Amino acid sequence: MARISLSSGLALYTGGETAIELEVGNVRQLFAALGERYPELASRLETEIAVAIDGEIYQDALLQKIAGASEVFLFPKIAGG
Amino acid sequence: MARHHVRATVNGDAVEFLCETGQTLLEALRDELRLTGTKEGCGTGDCGACSVMLDGRLVCSCLVLGVEAEGRSIETIEGMAVGEALHxxxxxxxxxxxxxxxxxxxxxxxxxxxxxxxxxxxxxxxxxxxxxxxxxxxxxxxxxxxxxxxxxxxxxxx
Amino acid sequence: MSSAIGTEDLKIVGSRPLRPDGVDKVTGRARYGADVSLPGQLIGKVLRSPHPHARILAIDTSLALALPGVKAVVTRDDFPDMPDEYAAAGELTINYRDVTRNMMAREKVLYDGHPVAAVAAISESVAREALKLIKVDYQVLPHVIDVREAMRPDAPLLHEAQYTEGVSPKPDKPSNIAKRLEFSRGDVAAGFARAEVIVEREFNTQPVHQGYIEPQACLASTTEDGQVELWTSTQGHFMFRAQCAKLLQMEVSRIRVTPTEIGGGFGGKNNIYNEPLAIVLSRKSHRPVKMVMSREEVFRATGPTSGGNVKVRLGATKDGRITAAFAELNFQAGAYPGSSVAPASMCAFTRYDLDNVRVIGHDVTCNRPKVAAYRAPGAPIAAFAVESAIDELAGKLAIDPIEFRLKNAAREGTQTYYGPKLGTIGYVETLEAARAHPHYRAPLGPDQGRGVATGFWFNIGGETSATVNINEDGTVALMHGTLDVAGGSRAAMAMMVAEELGIPFEQVRPIVGDTAVLGFNFITAGSRGTFAGGMACVTAARQAIDRLRTRVAAIREVPVEAVIWKDGQARPAEGSAIRFEPMSLAQIARLAGKTGGTIAGHAEINAQGAGPGFGTHIVDVAVDRETGAIRVLRYTAVQDVGRAIHPAYVEGQLQGGVAQGIGWALNEEYVYGADGVLQNPGFLDYRIPVASDLPYIDTVLVEVPNPNHPYGVRGCGEVPIIAPLAAIANAVSHALGIRLCDLPLSPPRVARAIADRPA
CATH class of the missing domain: 1.10.150.120 ([2Fe-2S]-binding domain)
Incomplete structure (x- = not known):
């Protein structure tokens, strides 16, 4: 099971939950599982959210693998000037 | 709109162009003579991107009218390198x-x-x-x- | 991608060759947006709102259309309305409903300068005449400029259907507060309860413009069968194509965008303004249409970055450990939602290892131009507030400000309050290098002060494409899709390709590919040019090398495993029993056409693994107590750049970023009258630093390589603008013994602070 943490601002869309465990193999599966669990979060996942897996940040990387015991953080995407 | 016939020297070459009364030297250089190396950053003499030499004097070409170039000598960036050699x-x-x-x-x-x-x-x-x-x-x-x-x-x- | 190469083997990376675009730029040959022309082109001009807030009741263009020489007029009726639809475009997601309204007002105008119509005519003078003939019937509405006023419940409302997002329960009344964000970690109340010293301050910054010297310029040509060619000065030609296609409901394949040389962008050229107008004017007139903004238009209707109101509270124990940190950031978004408050909130405290943090952000609409990204969007505003408070806290604790930062510094493995743990970073290294720099110990004179501040920026990767074509003589045409927004990334990319292939730098000619010749590329933003562009170029070069090895194996009739690439040659692998005559790149290239065809390498990637950047700045200032004028005497910028591919161009990024930060700190601001009209839309009254305002800007490049990049690159262009605001404010505060919390520190404001000081 991967340990999933959500940035505190996302708690608004998860009924307050910011830490869960999920059995997912990649980012797409993670988004699907989260979207099913938190419908209000679903529309934001692919456009507004970046994912850090064991400290490495991934943006727009749906096929990135998530290993069994990974530590995963979800937070707002970043760009710049 | 009436256009004026202007004769001048640009980077040592005799040139002629037509320009409207209100057109600046910068516009004449860029739009009439196609010397686009001189740039417009503001159009109000504040940025210096359009600097050229007019009869040996440094000017903002956006503050000079095209018709004022009549009979005068202008040097632009296009005339700075001599042959193969950069300045x-x-x-x-x-x-x-x-x-x-x-x-x-x-x-x-x-x-x-x-x-x-x-x-x-x-x-x-x-x-x-x-x-x-x-x-x-x-x-x-x-x-x-x-x-x-x-x-x-x-x-x-x- | 992580097969990093050791420094000891590098021949080209780290050297200082001359930039490939250099000779064109010093001779006037380089073609910028306004330098491109087509036969028969018309000149397009925009009619802009003179009001900060008004309902458009009617627009009558008939007199303008009747003017001889006018070939087309467009208004809101010429563009499809768009529903809410979000897309990534630079700093925050954009909403196409807002983008189409910002490009051409629909129901209302929301700022002085908002476009309401555009014309195409045979000359600029005719176009200007035509604008005067367009009649717009406005119902003028009350307006609001200041962010704190805009947040009040009774403020004039810009968007009647805008309800604050991010609050629970959902509000029942609309508001100018478009969004509330919150990031928190730990127990802030408990943290403050443990604090022995607390600093609490409120800071304000003014909107500043990116100030690129080249105004936006584009040229569009539309054919009768609906094909569009567009030349424009942009940070992202693929993004401009995407936005034009969406806004005009066209297929992407019908629009080809060729980026011109760009005369500065800094985030301000991430988004379209005139491009869709030029395309539709061209479609209606059947002629090419060129649109070049005036400087006044640039100030009134493009950029700027947000002004911000930031409240900060910091608590620490007497031994110098921060126990709690709180910030509220209120950012002007301008006419439509989407300021940089999110990234600003996320980097406000990220330089520190903190257990208890709470950051609240508000994105606030007001009657100003819609803000655009500006170099590390939002970070300088947040850092100005936080680094000022850190400085004051260090002072109260009587701890050296660098020592205080070291006691609390973020390191590898530090848990951030917004999400991930930090990877390999070089913050501590920059602090230590700054502390060891002679500048930090140099004596100061009377009325002089020294300030220190630090900056952090995430940096990004993103979609990137490149092609390495091996020419028939063994030289290389490198086509990349990440625009060189002028920092020198095209030189850096060519250097990495030359390094990979083992050929001289001068034999690699980099060019920017237009949208028809490469796969999608995200805008050059987020300091991704040399990082992501470089990663794609290296990937493409390695693919070309694999193909070269395969070809040589076929030519020499040996297994491919027996062929390695080294020093520009295909050679027998070391230790292999299989020997053959090595072949140089030129030899292979000459034979390529007869042995299967030309050889190229491609990369179409979404670059991941950007390395965050940190910087520590030291500045000395002198204050004239009579006039309030501040002179910057000495400046040192230390930054972890991962690895400097071309050190001179990296230094240039630091020096340029610092200069922009100095302008932000000392002079630059948007000034509005009570009528809501911008009073200083020109370089005379909006004063950016000139050569005589600045000293030499000393740079120290710290290199803690990014483990995710083949050459260790971190982005470097944005970090240097973050620290100067606070560094200068801290220096001025030390010189005067007064804490100054409002920017810019212009002479009148500083003189007033001196006069108002309690005796």
Whole structure:
């Protein structure tokens, strides 16, 4: 099971939950599982959210693998000037 | 709209062009003579990107009317390199990484050449004052000042 | 991608060759947006709102259309309305409903300068005449400029259907507060309860413009069968194509965008303004249409970055450990939602290892131009507030400000309050290098002060494409899709390709590919040019090398495993029993056409693994107590750049970023009258630093390589603008013994602070 943490601002869309465990193999599966669990979060996942897996940040990387015991953080995407 | 027939010398060549009464020398150079090396950054004489020499005097070409060029001599960035050889200022700007986006570079080179013609051995402060009419947003001027001082040294044979 | 190469083997990376675009730029040959022309082109001009807030009742263009020489007029009726639809475009997601309204007002105008119509005519003078003949019937509405006023419940409302997002329960009344964000970690109340010293301050910054010297310029040509060619000065030609296609409901394949040389962008050229107008004017007139903004238009209707109101509270124990940190950031978004408050909130405290943090952000609409990204969007505003408070806290604790930062510094493995743990970073290294720098110990004179501040920026990767074509003589045409927004990334990319292939730098000619010749590329933003562009170029070069090895194996009739690439040659692998005559790149290239065809390498990637950047700045200032004028005497910028591919161009990024930060700190601001009209839309009254305002800007490049990049690159262009605001404010505060919390520190404001000081 991967340990999933959500940035505190996302708690608004998860009924307050910011830490869960999920059995997912990649980012797409993670988004699907989260979207099913938190419908209000679903529309934001692919456009507004970046994912850090064991400290490495991934943006727009749906096929990135998530290993069994990974530590995963979800937070707002970043760009710049 | 009536257009005026203007005869002038640009970078040593005799040229003729037509321009409206209100058109600036900058517009005449860029739009009529297709010499687009001279840039427009503001149109109000505040940025120096359109610097050219008019009868040996440094001017903002956006503050001069096209019709005022009648019978006069203009030097632009296109006339700065001689044949194969870049002007020492151009060469030093490359070597000292004194340009980034390059939009201010033609105006700064023209202004720097005018400065060195007046003062072949300027101090750092004199270079900064001499270029204070030319805005650059990319470089922080550090490498521009270094390049002008290096070119001055080379041109003096020092 | 992580097969990093050791520094000891590098021949080209780290050297200082002359930039490939250099000679064009010093001779006037380089073609910028306004330098491109087509036969028969018309000149397009925009009619802009003179009001900060008004309902458009009617627009009558008939007199303008009747003017001889006018070939087309467009208004809101010429563009499809768009529903809410979000897309990534630079700093925050954009909403196409807002983008189409910002490009051409529909129901209302929301700022002085908002476009309401555009014309195409045979000359600029005819176009200007035509604008005067367009009659717009406005119902003028009350307006609001200041962010704190805009947040009040009774403020004039810009968007009647805008309800604050991010609050629970959902509000029942609309508001100018478009969004509330919150990031928190730990127990802030408990943290403050443990604090022995607390600093609490409120800071304000003014909107500043990116100030690129080249105004936006584009040229569009539309054919009768609906094909569009567009030349424009942009940070992202693929993004401009995407936005034009969406806004005009066209297929992407019908639009080809060729980026011109760009005369500065800094985030301000991430988004379209005139491009869709030029395309539709061209479609209606059947002629090419060129549109070049005036400087006044640039100030009134493009950029700027947000002004911000930031409240900060910091608590620490007497031994110098921060126990709690709180910030509220209120950012002007301008006419439409989407300021940089999110990234600003996320980097406000990220330089520190903190257990208890709470950051609240508000994105606030007001009657100003819609803000655009500006170099590390939002970070300088947040850092100005936080680094000022850190400085004051260090002072109260009587701890050296660098030592205080070291006691609390973020390191590898530090848990951030917004999400991930930090990877390999070099913050501590920059603090230590700054502390060891002679500048930090140099004596100061009377009325002089020294300030220190630090900056952090995430940096990004993103979609990137590149092609390495091996020419028939063994030289290389490198086509990349990440625009060189002028920092020198095209030189850096060519250097990495030359390094990979083992050939001289001068034999690699980099060019920017237009949208028809490469796969999609995200805008050059987020300091991704040399990082992501470089990663794609290296990937493409390695693919070319694999193909070269395969070809040599076929030519020499040996297994491919027996062929390695080294020093520009295909050679027998070391230790292999299989020997053959090595082949140089030129030899292979000459034979390529007869042995299967030309050889190229491609990369179409979404670059991941950007390395965060940190910087520490030291500045000395002198204050004239009579006039309030501040002179910057000495400046040193230390930054972890991962690895400097071309050190001179990296130094240039630091020096340029610092100069922009100095302008932000000392002079630059948007000034509005009570009528809501911008009073200083020109470089005379909006004063950016000139050469005589600045000293030399000393740079120290710290290199803690990014383990995710083949050459260790971190982005470097944005970090240097973050620290100067606070560094200068701290220096001025030390010189005067007064804490100054409002920017810019212009002479009148500083003189007033001196006069108002309690005796």
């Amino acid at each position: 020492p200022l151009q060469q030093k700007f490359l070597e000292h990484a004194a340009l980034q986006c390059g939009i201010c570079t033609p105006g700064i080179l023209i202004a720097a050449r005018a400065l060195l013609e007046r003062n072949p051995d300027p101090t750092e402060a004199e270079v900064r004052d001499g270029l204070a009419g030319n805005l650059c947003r990319c470089t922080g001027y550090h490498k521009i000042v270094e390049a002008v001082l290096a070119a001055a040294r080379e041109m003096r044979g020092a």
